[in-house]
Amino acid sequence: MRKNGTPVLIQRLPERVNAQHVRELKRALDPFLKSDRPRIVFDLSQVQEMDAAGVDMLLDAMAEVTRHDGDLKLAAPTARTMVILELTQMDRLFEIFESAEEAAASFGGVTVKPNSPDVVFRPSPGALVGNARLVGNGD
């Protein structure tokens, strides 16, 4: 059993989080969102385009992790993404941090260092490949 519970997953989202790519993204994220007490950080540093479908995806993800007694935080949004998050009032719903490491550390009892195997998922064709890595105290 891990000393400090479930590891924190930092999931970098692709450039386009929109209606065209959301379904593929959800499929890739589902296993993590439905795990036991998920602690997840969405790294938004690469996101250039987000529409209402993308915002819905964030909301759905939050609902899913909450159902599993977990939490979801956002990190490193670009200025453009931040404008959309503010426009859609997502900034009132999510904790948003300047960096993924800061967001991960905010879960408490987490030492932020890259010592776990990366998890790679494949988004819809043409989009960037996102990289996920587990951060947390090892067993």
Place this chain on the structure above:
Amino acid sequence: MLVQSAGLVIIEGANEAASATRLHTDGRPSHGHSVRSPITLRHFALQELLGADVLTRTVARLEHHGIQPVAVLAESENANDSWPFVERKLVELSAKGVDSVVIVRLGSYAEIDFSDLLRFHENGGEVVTCVHDDQGPLQICVFNLSARAEWLKMRRDLFRSFRQASSRYEFRGYVNRLESAADFRRLTVDALNRRCQLQPIGTEVRPGVWLGQGARIHQRARVVAPAYVGAQTRVRAGALITKTSSIERNSEVDSGTIVGDSNVLPGSYVGPGLEVAHAMVDGSRLLHLGRNLELELFDGRLLSPITGPAIQFPWLPLRRPRPAAVPQLAVPTDSAQPASLYSTGYSAGEIAPSS
């Protein structure tokens, strides 16, 4: 001796930019999504503000002071190419017996008392009198047309003479140079807070809240003074318009949306459950004033343009009491000539060629 004066308003900058600003904001039906230019590149004097743009208001102010007719000229990118048109206009006016012409290079909003300016010019006896404030020239001059030889000599130096005129009229009233979106926002705030004479077009339904003709506010929506909701605009249930915001004509703010400290430009749809703060919205474009960042959102559920029928602009009164003889003008839009926005007695605008 009665001095006859006429006016010439020059819209500086590219024809396309000037025309585009007018074409996209007059609510004419368009095919699909209209292509709107970036907000930051707009000619803000052509952008509707509380129901009417600064061009309309400037012409109205000139005519209010008895300066008629008023011509509007859209200038090409190369200002020198528009001089032949200006010269032709001056010659034409001179032949009609006009003694002086007020030339305004449209840009700033300035509450000039043109009667006082003309008196100052006549008393000074110079060929050209230009208006300055503490920040410099305001691109407004009066030319004595009877000194034809003098002003013909100026030719392409005409606009340079705006800066070098021998007679300066120092203006200490309200000026907003409208050089940026922030300036445009500031003028909105000043007008709604009655810090200038700019009057919203509509009815003040309660202190500080103006509604344009046909504006509809849901009974469960809130409009907090001071604020402006333009003609034919809808504010749906649960929406909140606050912090000196302006929602221009033919727009819609959907349910539960908050618009605070912002301008929503004509023909814009703002989706439900959103918060527009410290921004300008034009169709699918949003300019965040705090971050000075402009986005275009290709999602009709968030922001999108609305197309609609052209509407008539009512005459706009100045805030102070006016003489009895001020004409009441209807200002029809004219799809054939976007610059021809004014009734007879005022000559149609001309588009100077770019080459």
